[in-house]
Amino acid sequence: MMTALWGDDQPASATASLHNHVARLRRDLGPEGGARLRTVGRGFQLQVAEGEVDCDAFTRHGDRAQEALRLEKWHEAEREAEAALSLWRGAPLAEVTSVAEHPRVAYLKERRLHTLECRFEALLRLGQLDGLSAELALLVAEHPLRESFHRQLMLVFDRTGRQAEALSQYQNLRSMLVDELGVEPGQAVQKAHQLILSGKSHSPSEEKAAPPTVGRPAQLPAAPMHFVGRAEDIEAIRSVLLGPRTHPAVAVISGMAGVGKTGLALHVARGLHDAFPDGQLFLNLHAATPGVSPLESCQAVAMLLHGMGVDPRLIPASSARASALLRSTLADKRVLLVLDDVSSVSQIRPSLPAGPGCAVLVTSRLPLATLDSGKHIRLGPLPPATSSLLLGKASGRSLTVDDSASVDRLVALCGGIPLALPITAARLASRESLTLEALSERLTALEGRLDHLELDDLSVRRSLAVAHEDLTSSGEQRDLDAAAALTRLGSLDLPEYSARLPAHLMDVSEVRADLALERLAEVALLDELPAGRYAPHDLVRDFARELAACHPARSHHSQLDERALKWYVRSAAACAEALRPGKPSARRSRADAAPVSPDGPSFRDSAEALSWADQEAENLIFLAGQQDGGRMGRQHTIELIEILSPYLHDRGLTQARRRLTHHAIRLARDSGNVEAESTALGSLAIAQYSDGHLNEALLLLEESSAMGTALDPIDQMLTLGNKAALLSSLGRSAEAQQTLAQCLSLRPDPVSDFHEAILLGHQGSVVEPIDARLAISYHLQSLDIATRIGAHALRLVALCNMGNAHLTLGEPEAALSRFAAGLAATATGATHWNAEREIHLGKARVLRLLGRLEAAQRTCEALLELTRQRSDTYATGLAEHEYGHILRDAGEVRAADRHWRSALRTLEGTDAPVLPELRRLVS
Numbered sequence: 063m064m065t066a067l068w069g070d071d072q073p074a075s076a077t078a079s080l081h082n083h084v085a086r087l088r089r090d091l092g093p094e095g096g097a098r099l100r101t102v103g104r105g106f107q108l109q110v111a112e113g114e115v116d117c118d119a120f121t122r123h124g125d126r127a128q129e130a131l132r133l134e135k136w137h138e139a140e141r142e143a144e145a146a147l148s149l150w151r152g153a154p155l156a157e158v159t160s161v162a163e164h165p166r167v168a169y170l171k172e173r174r175l176h177t178l179e180c181r182f183e184a185l186l187r188l189g190q191l192d193g194l195s196a197e198l199a200l201l202v203a204e205h206p207l208r209e210s211f212h213r214q215l216m217l218v219f220d221r222t223g224r225q226a227e228a229l230s231q232y233q234n235l236r237s238m239l240v241d242e243l244g245v246e247p248g249q250a251v252q253k254a255h256q257l258i259l260s261g262k263s264h265s266p267s268e269e270k271a272a273p274p275t276v277g278r279p280a281q282l283p284a285a286p287m288h289f290v291g292r293a294e295d296i297e298a299i300r301s302v303l304l305g306p307r308t309h310p311a312v313a314v315i316s317g318m319a320g321v322g323k324t325g326l327a328l329h330v331a332r333g334l335h336d337a338f339p340d341g342q343l344f345l346n347l348h349a350a351t352p353g354v355s356p357l358e359s360c361q362a363v364a365m366l367l368h369g370m371g372v373d374p375r376l377i378p379a380s381s382a383r384a385s386a387l388l389r390s391t392l393a394d395k396r397v398l399l400v401l402d403d404v405s406s407v408s409q410i411r412p413s414l415p416a417g418p419g420c421a422v423l424v425t426s427r428l429p430l431a432t433l434d435s436g437k438h439i440r441l442g443p444l445p446p447a448t449s450s451l452l453l454g455k456a457s458g459r460s461l462t463v464d465d466s467a468s469v470d471r472l473v474a475l476c477g478g479i480p481l482a483l484p485i486t487a488a489r490l491a492s493r494e495s496l497t498l499e500a501l502s503e504r505l506t507a508l509e510g511r512l513d514h515l516e517l518d519d520l521s522v523r524r525s526l527a528v529a530h531e532d533l534t535s536s537g538e539q540r541d542l543d544a545a546a547a548l549t550r551l552g553s554l555d556l557p558e559y560s561a562r563l564p565a566h567l568m569d570v571s572e573v574r575a576d577l578a579l580e581r582l583a584e585v586a587l588l589d590e591l592p593a594g595r596y597a598p599h600d601l602v603r604d605f606a607r608e609l610a611a612c613h614p615a616r617s618h619h620s621q622l623d624e625r626a627l628k629w630y631v632r633s634a635a636a637c638a639e640a641l642r643p644g645k646p647s648a649r650r651s652r653a654d655a656a657p658v659s660p661d662g663p664s665f666r667d668s669a670e671a672l673s674w675a676d677q678e679a680e681n682l683i684f685l686a687g688q689q690d691g692g693r694m695g696r697q698h699t700i701e702l703i704e705i706l707s708p709y710l711h712d713r714g715l716t717q718a719r720r721r722l723t724h725h726a727i728r729l730a731r732d733s734g735n736v737e738a739e740s741t742a743l744g745s746l747a748i749a750q751y752s753d754g755h756l757n758e759a760l761l762l763l764e765e766s767s768a769m770g771t772a773l774d775p776i777d778q779m780l781t782l783g784n785k786a787a788l789l790s791s792l793g794r795s796a797e798a799q800q801t802l803a804q805c806l807s808l809r810p811d812p813v814s815d816f817h818e819a820i821l822l823g824h825q826g827s828v829v830e831p832i833d834a835r836l837a838i839s840y841h842l843q844s845l846d847i848a849t850r851i852g853a854h855a856l857r858l859v860a861l862c863n864m865g866n867a868h869l870t871l872g873e874p875e876a877a878l879s880r881f882a883a884g885l886a887a888t889a890t891g892a893t894h895w896n897a898e899r900e901i902h903l904g905k906a907r908v909l910r911l912l913g914r915l916e917a918a919q920r921t922c923e924a925l926l927e928l929t930r931q932r933s934d935t936y937a938t939g940l941a942e943h944e945y946g947h948i949l950r951d952a953g954e955v956r957a958a959d960r961h962w963r964s965a966l967r968t969l970e971g972t973d974a975p976v977l978p979e980l981r982r983l984v985s
Contacts, residue, residue: 084099084106087099098110105531105534105535107535116149117154117170119146119149120146120149120150120170120173120177121146121173123142123143123145123146123149123177124142124143124146124173124176124177124180125379126138126142126379127139127140127142127143127146127177127180127181127184128176128180128374128377128378128379129378129379129380130142130184131180131183131184132376132378134187136184136187136188137184137188139180139181139183139184140181140184140185140188140190143177143178143180143181143184144181146177147174147177147178147181150174153167153171154166154167154170154171155167164354165346165348165354166348166354166355169361169365175205175208176374178201179210179211179214179374182194182197182198182211182214183214186214186217186218186221189221191218191221191222194214194218195215195218195219195222195224198211198214198215198218199215202215202231206238207239209235209247209248209250209251210250212231212232212235212247212251213250213251213254215228215231216228216229216231216232216251216254216255216258217254217258219231220258225258228258229255229258229259232247232251232254232255232258235247235251278339278340278341279341279342279343279369279370279371279397280341280342281341281342281343281344281345281369282328282331282332282342282344282400283328283344284328285325285328285329285331285332286322286325286328286329286480288452288455288456288484288487289325289326289329290444290448290451290452290455291444291445291448291451291452292322292326292329292444295315295326295439295441296326296329296330296333298313298437298439299313299315299326299330299423299437299439300330300333300334301437302435302436302437303330303334303337303398303421303423304334304337305436307418307436308418309416309418310414310415310416310417310418310419310420310421310422311420311421311422311436312414312421312422312424312433312434312435312436313421313422313423313424313435313436313437313438313439314424314425314426314429314430314433314435314437314438314439315327315423315424315425315426315439315441316425316426316427316428316429316430316438316439316440316441316586317427317440317441317442317586318427318479318586318587318589318599318602319350319427319481319522319525319526319528319529319586320479320480320481320482320522320525320526320601321441321442321443321479321480321481321586322441322444322479322480322481323402323425323426323427323441324402324403324425325480326425326441327400327402327423327425328400330423331344331398331400331423334398334421337396337398338396338397338398338420338421339396340395340396340397340419341370341395341397341398342397342398342399342400343366343369343370343397343398343399343400344400344402345357345362345365345366345369345399345400345401345402345413346402346403347362347401347402347403347404347405347409347410348403348405349403349404349405349406349409349426349427349428350403350405350427350525350528350529350532351403351528352524352527352528356405356409357409358409359381359408359409359410359411359412359413360381360384360412362401362409362410362412362413363381363384363385363388363412363413364377364384366388366399366413367384367387367388367391370388370391370392370397372387372391381412382412384412385412385413388412388413388415389415389416389417392415392416392417392419392420393415393416393417394417394419395417395419395420396419396420397415397419397420398420398421398422398423399413399415399420399421399422399423400422400423400425401413401422401423401424401425402425403425403426404424404425404426404428404430405426405428406428406430407430407432407433410424410433411433427529427585427586428584428585428586429584442478442589443477443478443479443599444478444479444480444483445478446470446473446474446478448478449473449476449478449483450466450469450470450473452480452483452484452487453469453472453473453476453483453486453487453490454469455487456483456484456487456488456491457486457487457488457490457491458487458490458491459490459491465498468497468498468499468502469498471498471502472486472498472501472502472505475502475505475506475511475600476505476515476601477599477600477601479522479599479601481515481520481522481525482515482522482601484520485514485515485516485517485520485522486501486505486514486515488517488518488520489501489514489517501514511601511604512601512604512605512608515601522601522605523605523608526587526601526602526605527605529585529586529587530545530548530587530605530609532585533545533548533581533585540577540578540581541581543568543570543574543575543577543578543581544577544578544579544581544582544585544587546568546578547564547567547568547575547578547579547582548582548587548598548606548609549606549609549610549613549619550564550567550568550610550619550622551564551567551598551606552603552605552606552607552608552609552610552611553567553610553613553616553619553620553623554567554623554626554627555603555606555607555610556681556684556685557597557680557681557684558591558595558596558597558680558681559579559595559596559597559681560593560594560595560596560677560678561573561575561576561579561594562575563626563629563630563681564578564579566622566625566626566629567619567622567623567626568622569622576594579596582596583596587602588602593677595677623693627685627693627694630678630681630682630685631694631698631701631702631705633674633678634675634678634682634702634705634706635705636664636665636671637665637671637672637674637675637705637709638705638706638707638708638709640665640667640668640670640671641668641671641672641708641709641712641855642708642816642853642855643668643816643851643852643853644814644815644816644851644852644853645814645816645817645853646776646814646816646817667852667891668854668855668891668892668893669890669891672709672712672713672891672893675709675713676713679709679713679715682702682706683706683718683722685699685702686699686702686703686706686722686725687721687722687725690729690732696729696730696732696733696735697733697735697738699725699726699729700726700729700730700733700735700738700742703722703723703725703726703742703745704726704738704741704742704745706719706722707719707723707745708855710722711748711749711752711894711895711896712855712893712894712895713893713895713932714752714895714896714898714899714932714934714937715932716749716752716753716932716934717933719745719749720746720749720750720753723742723745723746723749724746726738726741726742726745727739727742727743727746730742736769737774737777739769740766740769740777740781741766741777743762743763743765743766744762744763744766744777744780744781744784746762747759747760747762747763747766747784747788748784750762751788751896752895752896752934752936753935753936753972754936754939754969754972754973754974755972755973756788756791756792756972756973757792757973759788760785760788760789760792763781763784763785763788764785766781767781767782767785775808775810776808776810776817778808779805779808779809779810779817779821780817780820782801782802782804782805782808783802783805783820783821783824784824785801785805786798786799786801786802786805786824786827786828787823787824787827787828789801789828790827790828790830790831791827791975792973793831795828795831795832798828799828802824802825802828805821805824806821806825809821815847815850815851816851816853816856818847819844819847819848819851819853819856819860820844820856822840822841822843822844822847823840823841823844823856823859823860823863825840826838826839826840826841826844826863826867827863830863830866830867830870834867834868834870834871835867835871837863837867838864838867838868838871841860841863841864841867842860842864844856844859844860844863845857845860845861845864848860854887854891854892854893854894855892855893855894855897856894857887857892858884858887858888858892858893858894858897858898858901859894859896859897861880861881861883861884861887861897861901862880862881862884862897862900862901862904864880865877865878865880865881865884865901865904865905865908866900866904868880869904869907869908874908874911874912875912877904877908878905878908878909878912881901881904881905881908882905884897884898884901885901885902885905888901895932895934898928899925899928899929899934899937899940899941902921902922902924902925902928902941903925903937903940903941903944905921906918906921906922906925906941906944906945906948907944907947909921910944910947910948910951913951915948915951915952918948919945919948919949919952922941922944922945922948923945925937925941926938926941926942926945929941935968936968936969936972936974938968939964939965939966939968939969939972939974940965940969940974940976942961942962942964942965942968943961943962943965943969943976943979943980945958945961946958946959946960946961946962946965946983949961959983959984962980962983962984963984965980966980966981966984
């Protein structure tokens with residue numbers, strides 16, 4: 063509103079002045095002024111009754127006048143036209159210079175001229191000519207190219223005995239049109255001229271409106287000068303609009319603010335000029351124009367009819383009849399209609415043609431799902447390469463390879479949004495001294511990025527604000543919830559959302575929260591992801607942060623944020639418990655301290671817990687990785703990282719686990735928390751072991767166990783057990799047995815079933831090189847306990863260890879049985895990535911030894927696919943090594959060599975036991 067009043071150059075007192083204006087208006091409205099003019103969101107809403115707005119009354123009287131004229135009810139036409147014109151008080155919004163050129167202002171001015179024509183036509187028919195010549199002479203001077211006023215003035219002159227002036231008026235008009243435009247006067251004026259010459263200007267037939275003279279409309283604005291990319295979208299739209307059909311072709315382009323919907327539509331439409339020889343109509347329906355109400359459907363129809371050259375006097379006041387006239391006008395023509403910035407299907411349905419020769423190209427932020435269309439394109443951001451090309455073209459700078467890093471950074475900060483990229487390019491073009499690096503630095507500051515994405519009449523913030531303000535002012539609960547949700551999402555600021563978390567943030571039901579998120583996706587303020595989840599674009603995220611920062615209820619929102627985070631951490635803790643059933647809790651965590659939420663998740667089994675964690679992983683990893691602990695603080699962040707460890711380990715997300723564990727170590731050291739540091743070192747050791755860095759893992763375990771007295775005895779026991787198993791893997795059997803003895807000396811009495819199963823597994827791993835049969839008995843005991851307590855991950859580890867022990871004993875059939883049981887367990891939801899990859903690898907090796915090479919090959923290929931999905935390069939190298947053996951046994955020596963060489967490249971730098979063999983094989 064302040065922009066509308068003062069433009070971009072707003073005085074310092076703008077806010078106070080605006081509120082003073084509002085206060086005066088409330089006083090002028092009387093006792094009910096406060097209730098009628100309400101503050102809504104970031105604006106104001108004025109409640110008006112039917113007939114209270116003079117603009118609406120003017121339009122209503124004007125429509126009635128046109129309808130009466132069409133029905134030849136001359137007195138009624140004159141009366142209604144006079145009533146409409148009596149409401150006129152000069153140019154619309156004359157004091158608001160920022161909207162002087164707005165299409166709505168032009169529309170109202172045009173409606174006034176139509177109404178004047180209607181009044182003069184009725185007075186001519188009624189013979190009431192007093193004073194008309196003076197009025198018409200003034201209008202002719204003001205609008206010299208408006209032929210209808212010339213025609214009416216000619217008739218007034220003739221009927222008041224001034225035939226010479228009438229003929230002179232015609233000659234003056236004709237000379238002007240021929241000299242300036244090279245055209246003759248229209249049919250209506252020429253007919254009036256002939257009637258005057260013949261002395262029959264009083265004939266009733268003359269006074270009826272002339273039939274329309276339809277030219278070839280060419281209303282398309284200029285397409286973007288620097289248009290790049292979108293080749294697939296262009297081809298898809300063209301194929302629909304140009305393809306064979308028995309009905310009008312309709313294509314819809316939807317997407318968020320600034321994503322380039324209008325630019326794409328105009329680019330396509332410009333290329334279809336020859337395919338639609340009867341013209342191209344363009345109509346902006348102003349769904350998202352700041353300060354402008356969307357066009358009503360009847361206004362849209364009238365403007366399209368006017369664009370087709372239909373005399374305004376022939377346009378019915380009835381919306382249905384006007385729509386029918388538009389369909390009739392377009393019925394036998396090939397016209398392309400571009401309907402831009404549509405607010406709803408109902409806004410444009412009356413404007414749609416019926417004949418197969420026409421085509422319609424629609425743009426909207428909404429998906430317009432109920433509109434029958436041959437193609438619906440949900441437009442997304444430009445890919446990085448295309449964005450870089452647009453930035454270079456629009457900035458006019460010769461970008462080199464040396465600039466690629468800075469360009470990539472700028473493109474990422476603009477989020478691939480075609481509105482943001484030209485603004486950035488314009489800043490570079492207008493300031494030669496502004497470097498790419500300097501502009502990148504400005505855009506990197508999250509709190510100020512949108513400030514740098516405003517230039518002249520282009521503004522990412524204003525484009526987004528329109529959509530938000532539409533929600534806040536609609537009055538519908540779903541829209542109000544959506545507006546509130548966007549603010550709340552900006553406060554918590556996570557990567558993505560499902561309904562459950564916003565429900566906690568907004569203190570509403572999940573159903574209401576889900577409807578709010580769905581509505582935000584409809585208006586393109588959120589992107590819809592699989593599994594009922596949503597995420598904002600980075601620039602929408604910036605806008606949401608601004609909304610949250612300036613919201614008057616920030617303190618209350620902070621409390622809701624804290625509540626939501628507690629719910630989140632408790633849910634993650636419940637997930638960890640489901641993945642490790644029977645594991646005793648060593649420490650009281652933030653989740654334990656948080657009040658139990660009645661609608662918090664409870665997981666029936668590990669499969670359900672994994673499903674929840676898979677959906678929430680990005681958010682949980684984001685929260686756990688925040689600098690200096692973020693809003694959760696150091697201690698609670700350390701606890702969250704520990705809570706996430708089972709999930710990250712079981713899913714094989716070793717990179718995330720390694721990064722978060724390093725983060726936990728830093729936080730623990732900064733806060734002097736020795737116990738947390740030791741736990742994190744042990745977790746990092748497991749991550750390093752998973753990546754094949756066995757010696758580094760050993761050093762980390764030694765560092766962790768060296769903290770000794772600072773550790774819980776159970777933690778000391780588990781650390782020593784892991785160290786013993788690792789020493790055994792490195793072939794250091796004597797040290798492994800010694801370390802295992804230390805581990806077992808710390809075994810409490812009684813010991814939990816969970817820990818007993820782990821200790822039995824360690825004993826089996828350490829004894830296997832000496833007595834594999836004894837190792838199997840240890841693993842079998844571990845398996846029985848894990849099965850009894852429902853610890854699926856430990857069960858998977860036991861089956862894997864038993865299979866490998868049988869291989870050591872040269873019992874491939876028994877090994878295959880154990881590996882098959884392990885894979886069957888993974889199919890029912892059990893997961894432990896280290897064990898799972900070892901089971902696949904062991905099964906492939908067994909099948910090869912049994913001569914079942916095709917089955918071995920399929921198993922290896924399945925493992926390679928799993929390792930690539932998890933970016934597990936260590937397991938990929940091990941699988942490539944085994945694949946090479948399978949291929950060699952199948953007689954494919956060259957293929958085997960390729961896989962061995964690939965395995966060697968992948969495993970170099972690790973402590974993989976197969977490295978010496980690989981080096982021999984490729985040499």
